[in-house]
Amino acid sequence: MTTLTHDPIGAHAPHGHGHGPTGLMRWVTTTNHKDIGTMYLIFSFIMFLSGGVMALTIRTELFQPGLQVVEPEFFNQLTTMHGLVMVFGAIMPAFVGFANWMIPLMIGASDMAFARMNNWSFWLLPPAAILLLGSFFVPGGATAAGWTLYAPLSVQMGMGMDLAIFAIHIMGISSIMGAINIVVTVLNMRAPGMTMMKMPLFCWTWLITAYLLIAVMPVLAGAVTMILTDRHFGTSFFNAAGGGDPVMFQHIFWFFGHPEVYIMILPAFGIVSQIIPTFSRKPLFGYASMVYATSSIAILSFTVWAHHMFTTGMPAVAQLFFMYATMLIAVPTGVKVFNWVATMWRGSLSFESPMLWATGFIFVFTMGGFTGLICAIAPIDIQLQDTYYVVAHFHYVLVAGSLFALFAGAYYWLPKWTGHMPSEFLGKLHFWCSMVFFNITFFPMHFLGLAGMPRRIPDYALQFADFNALATIGAFGFGLSQLIFLVVVVKCVRGGEKAAAQSWEGAEGLEWTVPSPAPHHTFEEAPVFKG
């Protein structure tokens, strides 16, 4: 039996363990962190495109006032599924893919701690995705209660809701197992000499993220299970007539939901903190304060959930508490931005694709951070809650934040994954198209929200028409720009300029000590880390 690995170099590596199955079964049975990382990344890109098609359908309906393309019920299904697919199918698995590929390489471990569980974590996702996307085709269609699944609306839904609940359970189990694996790997499998405070920041941010996942995914599972029993087994958790409380669902959901926001952004901070020093050719400024800031954000994230609920009518004291706690998050987040800028200050900068994306990330993500601060002010939030301002805000942090950082990371580590340098021309084209169209799409939404356009509506008053038309044009531009990335990756896998072990001039860290592409097995003997 021949060895089947990623690449010619690996195939001829002196100790390629070529005893595994080949073809499809290789991928089904693999316990290799690189294979699993690759599968996570491909899966998340497919889900990203699926969620993108939903977004473009939404934007097509909103191009002009009036109902033209879809019925309101289906429109609500699209907004709901767009959110669920992007959060649970695209962004989260993409970061797990990065963790799988890079954490062992960065800490000098031979693989993840629980290699078989790692396989199971991934292979839970495709069935969950099939349940979620398949729910469009059941009687009544997919759930249309919004990705937040607020009761009692979610109790009214058809069987698409049950499929979504089941899918969330499965994806939650996958996330918890993945998180446990990362915690154990990072804590136990670092190369000799790599103390916690010498660990690459990406590993730190993922370690903290993993703890967040373990803490809050069970909370979400509990919330959706209560919806399920309210729907089918006669309980009244969220039904006032039976002694329950609909607002209780929101408290439980957002106790999960707010840490979830940081689950989707902390690893992005980690990626950017790897890239900025490399292309500044200068060590990261304030490493220790970055670790403390990340930890503070994680801890604070458990105390701010009700800022999503200022309009539910909390007592003044509760509004004030959640307002102050939320404003406080601006401090550690600001520290991070200042640290990145200080890293660039008096560096020797060059702007290859990864750096371009990382710099773009800081610029646009910070705008999302500022609108977040404005939303933290309870009286202002009461005006902006459930308007397009909020839609603009969270797309600035999730698209310009998480997604841009994912692209930055992909361009940064593609040489390590494929052995070839990604096309600089296409990488830059992808960046500039994404940056311009992203802002054309989402910047006008601030104005729409301020002027009073509610979110999650298929039709709108006439004064919102111009900005909506503009946003739709931007959305199509943004969507099509992502196909450039597909071309970059396919070209990069097939060939291109050969990448050196240290693929970027200023790159430091253990991942750059192994050949590019990384052989199937790396660090079978732990390296000695001298940091």
Place this chain on the structure above:
Amino acid sequence: MLGCATGAFAQDAVSRYNLQQPVTRIASEIYSMHTLMLIICVVIFIAVFGVMFWSVFHHRKSRGAVAANFHENTAVEIAWTVIPVLILLGMAWPATKTVIAMKDTTNPDITIKATGYQWKWGYDYLQGEGEGIRFLSNSSTPRDQIEGAAVKGDTYLLEVDNPLVVPVGKKVRVLTTAADVIHSWWVPAFGVKQDAIPGFIRDTWFRADKEGIYRGNCAELCGKDHGFMPIEVHVVSAEKYTEWVAAQQQLTAAAAVDDVREWALAELVERGQKVYAANCAACHQADGKGLPPAFPALDGSPVVTGDPAAQLALVLNGKPGTAMAAFGAQLSDTDLAAVITYTRNSWSNQSGKVVQPADVAAGRKG
């Protein structure tokens, strides 16, 4: 009132980029707080990114920049932790005062309960001048405007059949609740947005300083027609308000007479068609075919063609766990009799049977 209407359009014209022109003290405070926050954020943004872009242009390798090697500076790091905290304290102070003012719903002149239904609002005047008035407020945008068969009006999707009317300069306390799912009562010009939660009562208040027509929407996803349940508030002078109250009370008296008299089939069907269009057609559709499986057809339905008492019970009490609301709390005996008679004598359902208001009154007791 037409004068007010043109005034409202003028406001629409200027509120494309920013919060709508405030007409209450709270909304003004929010407006200026937002402006202040925006200025502070823009200044910080320009300062931070001024530094970054200076670096981007001047510290480039291609321009021969050689990297320094510093990687920490305790004094700077403490400064950029402490200074933001001070700025935040400055922001929190006015916000705290406004939060407390927004929560002060004591001593209202008028109290109105706003009930969210899928997909309309119901208003009950509970206290103050006009006490006892109650009505439903449905979107009045014609279907053919939504579908593009007619030109869209200036107040497209922001207009209702029965607007809320309140006097200028009086403190109005709004209690919100809902019959089915969570809705949210939002009038941007008043700075008021309060979720309406089924089974619970929440409250908020406003005191409008300027006469005019102010428009808003439901702001919490509440199902299919969430985008089609606008709010329209007419703020009028004290005299006009008194006139309006008198007119409403006459209508109520007339409705009480309707509820006790005997109606002919044709009369009921004619009235029932209007009630159906306002309350039922969103789900069951004007042609009675519904949108199965969520919204069943009434044309040929065994419920509609079967025992009238069973249909009456379903319409009065709703069907828990579905979007079928309990209309007993919303509609008068006459309207319920009319709409049930209409469904039994429309499309292919031609029973010729009449359900009288008296039957509804009996059904409510039974």
